[in-house]
Amino acid sequence: MSHSEVTRPTLSDALTERMLDLIRQGGHRPGDRLPSTRELSQRFAVTTPTLREALRRLEATGAIEMRHGSGIYVGAAIERVVLPNPNVRQIHGEQLLDLLDARILIEPPLAARAALNKRGAELRTLLDRAAQYLQGRDTELAEVNLDFHRSVARAAGNGVLAEVVDSLLTVHASEQREILRLFDDRRRDYEEHLAILEAIVDGDPQSAGELMKAHLLDVKTVIEQRM
Structure with missing residues (x-):
């Protein structure tokens, strides 16, 4: 098999690109409805099964969303550069520590x-919600806590x-919930988040970075002791 044969785009590749062109050139935004499968098959002069293969590829990356009985819509991830791997399942042991190490390297400079x-308004709203969940269920508190870290990353500009941090948190959401369960100190977690917020609002990059690093190191230490 020649190199050209290996790299030659398939019909599905070509259809995927044409679908992306249709979305971009049409000025479609996330949530916009796209033509039906039948209309797209006619437009691109392909069979419905061939088109569906391309649509499944786009759906896997979040570029489109296929709603049963409703239609095809532009997905929220259409403009993303970094995507979480949807095939990753649970991670354990050293990988869990690697996950925290990655966050320790990335998140403190973003907090700074x-x-x-x-930019602290969105962060304060999230912590107000977290305060309400301190006596609530783990799932709700875990999601708000993860959203706090996502929001800090977005606030860095x-x-x-921000997509890298979101991808780490999204792919390993179950592990992040396990981290919260093992850390098992809701009040301390909340107060550390609050200290990070105050440093961001005060415009103190050194403190914000140091507090974020100390917070994540604190969590990592607890996880290492429990493992």
Whole structure:
């Protein structure tokens, strides 16, 4: 088999690109409805099964969303640069520590940048919600806590790095909930988040970065002791 044969785009590849062109050139935004499968098959002059293969590929990356009985819609991830791997399942042991190490390397500088931008309104709203969930169910509190970390990353102003953090948290959401269960100190977790927020609001990048690093190291230490 020649190199050209290996790299030659398939019909599904070509259809995927044409679908993306249709979305972009049509000015479609996430949530917009797209033509039906029948209309798209006629437009691209392909059979419905061939089209569905391309649509499944786009759906797997979040570029489109196929709603049963409703139609095809532009997905929320259409403009993402970094995507979480939907095939990853649970991780354990060293991988869990690697996950925390990655966050320790990435998130403190983002917290410092967020402080330079002094963008804390969304963060305060999330912590107000977290305060309400301190006596509630783990699932609700875990999701708000993860959203706090996502929001700090967004507040840093670098969209790609925000997507990296979101991908880490999204793919390993079950592990993040396990981290919360093992850490098992809701009040301390909340107060550390609150201290990070105050440093960001005060425009103190050094404190924001140091507090975020200390917070994640604190969590990692507890996890290592429990493993």
